[in-house]
Amino acid sequence: LYVQTPPSSVSFLTNDNRKCRVIIYDFKKLLKLKNIFAVVFYGYKRNEISQDDSSEFFTPDWEIAMSMTGSKNILCYASQEFADGNWFNIVLFTKEAAKMDVLAKEKHNYASRVLAPKRFSWVRLHNALLPKGISGNSNIKFRKTNYYNFDSMWFAERIYE
Numbered sequence: 001l002y003v004q005t006p007p008s009s010v011s012f013l014t015n016d017n018r019k020c021r022v023i024i025y026d027f028k029k030l031l032k033l034k035n036i037f038a039v040v041f042y043g044y045k046r047n048e049i050s051q052d053d054s055s056e057f058f059t060p061d062w063e064i065a066m067s068m069t070g071s072k073n074i075l076c077y078a079s080q081e082f083a084d085g086n087w088f089n090i091v092l093f094t095k096e097a098a099k100m101d102v103l104a105k106e107k108h109n110y111a112s113r114v115l116a117p118k119r120f121s122w123v124r125l126h127n128a129l130l131p132k133g134i135s136g137n138s139n140i141k142f143r144k145t146n147y148y149n150f151d152s153m154w155f156a157e158r159i160y161e
Contacts, residue, residue: 073098
């Protein structure tokens with residue numbers, strides 16, 4: 001039995017007090033859709049970051065995730081703080097153009113331009129396609145990767161053929 005109550009959200013602390021969140025905006029679409037577009041973020045934590053600074057990052061993450069409620073093109077948002085303090089998140093979209101809905105959010109701009117350089121020494125941002133949907137995850141096709149090194153102000157982009 002499936003009850004339609006989007007979004008469905010799970011947030012919890014892991015055994016080592018790290019934060020994890022999974023939000024599914026449209027479960028039926030997520031299961032059946034092919035050609036899912038993914039944006040994958042990985043942030044490498046600064047050594048001197050405090051637990052308070054880490055927590056400051058988690059609240060905007062939640063606000064960004066909740067601001068996507070009601071979009072027909074966002075399927076899932078998941079984020080995880082690893083035991084070493086590094087951060088990972090993935091957003092699954094029905095199509096690539098839908099990522100612009102997130103990029104246009106004021107809270108996302110604040111998180112990417114203010115909080116990310118404060119919390120991470122470098123970030124990798126991958127764009128990929130899951131041609132067979134979430135069940136065919138071994139067939140991920142990477143489109144591009146953006147590299148941001150905040151300490152040396154080094155930025156690059158790699159386009160995959």
